[in-house]
Amino acid sequence: MLDTALPDYTEGGLINFEKRRKEYEVLAKIEKLQLTCRHYVLTAKPEILQAFHIHRHLTEEQSYRISRTIEQPADSCPNSPCIRRKLTKRFSSLLLGSEVFVHKVNGDRVSPSGS
DSSP, X not given: OHHXXXXXXXXXXXXXXXXXXXXXXXXXXXXXXXXXXXXXXXOOOHHHHHHHHHSOOOOHHHHHHXXXXXXOOOSSOTTOHHHHHHHHHHHHHHHHXXXXXXXXXXXXXXXXXXX
């Protein structure tokens, strides 16, 4: 999502190093997680596998539209505390069920969890 959330270049046509720094941070965290977990031996749990298989899989387009509904594109800096508060409040209300969120895709009801 960082790829589409921040522009590649600033308004002056310069490389957006803030975007590149954030991408590096995400990749560094993924690499650290992979190194930490490489020795784990996990066994499949049938009840967990069943739970994954009963959920409807969303296409990338459906996931993108749901994401845009939850987090509207910001006109100003995405690091703005005001924007963060709004997103946190909206996401919390979605999780707590105080805000009704039903998005129809091909006639089916879709929620943020995909169920």
